[in-house]
Amino acid sequence: MSNSLSDNKGTHCVHSGGLPDEATAGVNSPVYTSSAFDYRTEAGVMYPRYFNTPNQMAVARKIAALEETDQALIFSSGLAATYAAFLTFLKAGDHILLTSDIYGGTQHLVQAEFPKLGITFDFVDCKQESAIAAAIRPNTKMLYVETPSNPLMRLTDLELIGRIVKKHELISMCDNTFASPINQNPIKHGIDVVMHSGTKYLGGHSDLIFGVLAYAQQHHESIRATAVNLGGNINAQTASLIERSMKTLHLRVREQNANALRIAQFLQAHPKVDRVHYPGLATHPEYELAKKQMSGFGGMLSFEIKDADLKACELFLNNLKLIRPAVSLGGVETLINSSVRTSHAKLSLEERAKAGIKENLLRLSVGIETVEDLIQDLQQSLQKLGN
Numbered sequence: 001m002s003n004s005l006s007d008n009k010g011t012h013c014v015h016s017g018g019l020p021d022e023a024t025a026g027v028n029s030p031v032y033t034s035s036a037f038d039y040r041t042e043a044g045v046m047y048p049r050y051f052n053t054p055n056q057m058a059v060a061r062k063i064a065a066l067e068e069t070d071q072a073l074i075f076s077s078g079l080a081a082t083y084a085a086f087l088t089f090l091k092a093g094d095h096i097l098l099t100s101d102i103y104g105g106t107q108h109l110v111q112a113e114f115p116k117l118g119i120t121f122d123f124v125d126c127k128q129e130s131a132i133a134a135a136i137r138p139n140t141k142m143l144y145v146e147t148p149s150n151p152l153m154r155l156t157d158l159e160l161i162g163r164i165v166k167k168h169e170l171i172s173m174c175d176n177t178f179a180s181p182i183n184q185n186p187i188k189h190g191i192d193v194v195m196h197s198g199t200k201y202l203g204g205h206s207d208l209i210f211g212v213l214a215y216a217q218q219h220h221e222s223i224r225a226t227a228v229n230l231g232g233n234i235n236a237q238t239a240s241l242i243e244r245s246m247k248t249l250h251l252r253v254r255e256q257n258a259n260a261l262r263i264a265q266f267l268q269a270h271p272k273v274d275r276v277h278y279p280g281l282a283t284h285p286e287y288e289l290a291k292k293q294m295s296g297f298g299g300m301l302s303f304e305i306k307d308a309d310l311k312a313c314e315l316f317l318n319n320l321k322l323i324r325p326a327v328s329l330g331g332v333e334t335l336i337n338s339s340v341r342t343s344h345a346k347l348s349l350e351e352r353a354k355a356g357i358k359e360n361l362l363r364l365s366v367g368i369e370t371v372e373d374l375i376q377d378l379q380q381s382l383q384k385l386g387n
């Protein structure tokens with residue numbers, strides 16, 4: 001936990017990227033809604049799909065500051081961001097390695113679209129250096145990881161990934177959605193491109209959808225050129241809402257970190273809970289790595305209810321009063337879901353067993369409510385399971 005108190009992320013959240021309001025001296029960035037701009041200016045042509053209008057750039061600068069890098073681009077969804085990065089660095093004949101416990105939407109994008117483009121891919125366990133090394137081919141161009149992973153919160157060693165891509169001259173990319181830039185900055189550990197589904201922690205109120213790429217200056221022209229061709233930009237009103245949401249990102253994430261740790265400890269001590277998966281618990285297989293590469297353990301955790309089948313899990317979810325069963329994550333409200341019923345519903349029993357995802361596994365996205373109320377809600381519903 002290197003820098004949780006000494007960093008200046010709070011200042012970046014509030015101030016970085018903000019636009020001056022010269023007309024009224026107001027403290028907020030003005031919202032410039034135009035999609036048509038006079039082209040006879042020094043700045044050149046502005047247009048929303050060029051990703052260069054003032055409110056888009058304000059958000060991009062804030063995120064680049066928080067990821068401690070030079071540049072960022074803001075997209076209409078996380079997957080739009082991922083796809084733009086893939087098409088920047090990959091072409092027909094190339095090969096990409098992706099971590100095996102990847103977000104389902106990213107996996108589906110790769111499996112459904114890459115065969116049409118002549119790009120080949122393999123999924124590997126990126127916790128194992130030997131597995132990665134064995135999977136690299138002469139035409140491998142990218143290595144894509146996600147840490148912590150969904151739903152078991154397993155960690156990938158970012159420094160190890162950084163070393164491997166340097167040696168083999170690959171582009172590395174990390175989905176940093178679960179950690180948020182408050183808890184983890186992959187570029188510092190040698191990753192080239194960071195991706196976020198901003199829909200989750202950055203937006204933080206379950207009412208916006210957007211995506212982010214952040215990276216060093218050297219990648220800016222190529223990524224932006226691809227993005228301009230693909231579209232997938234946001235408009236000024238959305239950018240303004242993102243900017244406002246992100247002013248409290250550090251406060252939200254710190255509270256989510258603290259609440260999640262308390263809940264993980266409560267669940268771990270509960271007789272009706274088998275296992276808790278949270279990087280902040282000493283029993284987590286990558287606890288030491290978490291302390292090294294994260295500055296907070298995050299607001300995501302999962303747990304297994306003892307001897308519970310799908311029906312018992314359903315009963316447990318139905319008996320919750322405050323915590324809502326829902327997909328998505330990262331908002332101010334605490335959400336819960338069954339991985340078998342949601343993110344991993346399409347897997348066969350065999351695939352699920354291989355991934356270690358049992359039917360009694362529930363995933364929590366911990367919000368910023370008063371933690372005692374959340375614990376009380378879990379407690380009363382666990383109690384009702386009987387025996």
Ligand SMILES: *Cc1c(COP(=O)(O)O)cnc(C)c1O
Pocket residue numbers: 077078079080103105106146150175177178196197198199200209210211
């Ligand atoms: C939601 C999510 C995505 C996809 O983001 P969208 O904004 O839905 O396109 C990618 N990665 C992770 C880890 C996510 O949770």
